[in-house]
Amino acid sequence: MRMRNLRGALRFLLLVSALCVAGEAMSQSYFFTLSGAPSSVTCTTTSVSWSTGTLGVRWNLPSGSQAYERETAGAMVVYENTSPVPDVGFPASGTISGIANTSTWPTPLAMPYTYTYSFTSLYPGGTTSTYSLDCVGGVGTNLRISNGARFTTATIPMLGAWALAALIVILAASSLLVLRRRRAV
Missing domain, CATH: 1.10.287 (Helix Hairpins)
Structure with missing residues (x-):
């Protein structure tokens, strides 16, 4: 008994x-979000420069994953890189505001053209966020930001x-x- x-x-x-x-x-939510706009954008046949404004980025990415960045001007790929997360100067999460930058390429490109920056998390279920603008007559116009949806890891029982x-x-x-x-x- x-x-x-x-x-x-x-x-x-x-x-x-x-x-x-x-x-x-428990599951973790991940994202890469672009927001705001530069104060001005200057375009040439071999570069795009944007000055400090409110353009910023926030992210939270899974450690041990990889990130893929790509820049295009027209149909030409001007920059492409895959890097680990975290990496030197790029922690797994953070915020950067007031971004100013110049992107250059060796082969001249006739205007008008569209410049696009894209960021993709290569983690399963990861999404892509993009920043693009049209270069017309030396000036960047029609800024477009498209942020990928948040994504999560598999649920881990604790x-x-x-x-x-x-x-x-x-x-x-x-x-x-x-x-x-x-x-x-």
Whole structure:
């Protein structure tokens, strides 16, 4: 009779432990978001320069993943890079505001053309954010920002304090059952 009660108690504790673990599941939200605009954009046949304004970026990316950056002017790829996250000067999360930059390329390109910067997280489910503008007569116009949707990691079950305590009790009770059976044999 005592053995049956002990087994019932163990089953109950196992159920409670499973429910506690399910309640502690966790997933992380990741993103790369561009916002704002430069104060001015100057275009030539071999470069695009934007001055400090409100153009900024915020990101939270999975450590151990990779990021892919690509710049195009017209149909020409002017920059392409894949780098690990985190990398030197690029932590897994952060914010940069007031971005000013110049992008250059060796082969002249006739105006008008469209300049596009894109950032893609290569993590499964990762999305792409883009910043593009039209270069017409030496001036950048028609700024467009398209941010990729947030994405998440797979849900990782975590043991909470109650689940851990229940697991310890289950293991201790199981050990006692095994020891009692060995003594009885």
